[in-house]
Amino acid sequence: MNYAEPKTVLYFLWNYHDLLFDLFALQRDKGYISRELMQLTGKKHGHDILPQLLEYRVLRELNEDYEIHSVFYSLMEFLLNEFKPLLPETIQKYHYSISALFRKIRESQGQDEKAILQNRITDLSLQIKEFVELVEKNTIKLLSETRELKSNVAKIDYREKVHKASFWIEYYIVPLNQILNVNEYDSVANKLYEISEYVNQKRLLYTDDSIRGRFEKLYNQLVQVNDDLLKQSKILTNELLPLIERIKTESTILTGWIEFLKNPYKVDTPEILKAERGYPYSSNIYLNTQEFFEQYLNAAPVFVDEPQAPAEKWIFDRDKYKSKLQQELPVEDFFHWCADSLSSEYQLVETDKFFSLTGLLFEDDLHLDIESGAKPGKVSTTDFTLKVPKIKINTHGVSEIPYTDR
């Protein structure tokens, strides 16, 4: 008997929820809380609340150890959404309780049995509710376990992964699916379907108003249950089974790759077509080119010593040509001026002389005006015909065109 005020217990739970959730995790993993771990957990949170936990019947002693009372355990399971998957054999027990209650309801006849019939309908409703809740919890847990297996955060070995996947399929998913399969003769879903048909008739035909009302309520519940179970069954067949099957397939593929890598050159790999290469030139071009170049590879070097006629070296007299340029300012086309100057002096425009003369352009005190968009002119030297821009030199020192307009 719990003598504490309900509010006090709730306040206590709220106040020490962290510690309680730790105790919940301990029990979930081991099935009980050892005395040492109880003390360590209290120390970790800096509270010694063991007396209250026992007084409020949150914990109960189990020889030397402790365990959380099932009511509080279920509450925390629900709050944390951390359910332990139940073996389908455990869920299957509802088949017997539901069947037994249904049989008794059908057998109930006459006014004398009215009171017990009401109770049986209520109990049947309760059993169905519990059954659906357990199925939901199991599906949630199986889904999270499977997803965890698939995401493989723990990086478990693939053999272990297959082992786990097979384990979930064999012991949980397939049997649970059988319980929910309405087409299986002895499944709970099939029994609920049978009850639903019976209740549907009774809610309309039963003579007693109050009982008819209860059948009506039960019928509505069964319609809802049918939807819920269908949803759970779909999760199992559409999501869980393919997910787990995929893990198994993936591991088979990996086995195949590991086998292949043991000796990849002794296994016939998939046939694919060897691509044919088409060249737009002769297939012998490489050899022909090679042959052509190879003829020069071993050629002996030949030296030709040609006597050169002594020539007078020309030295560019910068000052002379600069003063000539200054005297002849303004010059409309600088490059033509260079060519004309050389032509009048030496009768021909030699390339090296022409290039030397064009160096005057870099004199600091000459201001150049380059006409943008002007058509370039041509100057012929002894070796080339050069395309040259039109550069105007108006004055020496100050340009005619303001700098900003260039």
Next chain:
Amino acid sequence: MEYPKYHTQIVEALMGGKFILAGDKYFDELKANESFYASFFKVSFRYELKYSQEYAYLVSTDTTENLSRDISIFFAILCYELDRDGKNFMDELQYAEFEMDKIDEYFENSTYKELIKANNQLKDSESRRKLIRNGIIKRNIATKTGEERFVFTPASKVFINFALDLARQRSAETEAEGARS
């Protein structure tokens, strides 16, 4: 005689060793004229047209194509390393985008280092890039999504199915041996 639409492109692609993928206009045309193309390649070149709901390609039994082996080793090591990295390699091959640098990381830290070094198409980063670009992407086994990125196409299933068949074959052999002894 009237040839199907895109006949030239279909023949060119398949003869170039490419996979034609579902969703491609050439694939639809090929699908509509599947028996014609099967007999066309058989009679003209003795090539077999392999066709599934997701891809089509040509095979020739009398050619020795080393590329297939290199690609198989590439997939084997990649799947193995992805799994070792805690990833679901089937999902990765189906949905993920791969970066060349990440591929390098997997291959450089692989436990199959000896095998990788001995294979000219996989031995170093440059060789692998060349294999991916000129072998895998060019044949539509993967699609380029960026300068250094790519995604695998359903054609990669040819290699995945190869591993699956090999595993089943080895498992059957082991079972048969067990039954004999």
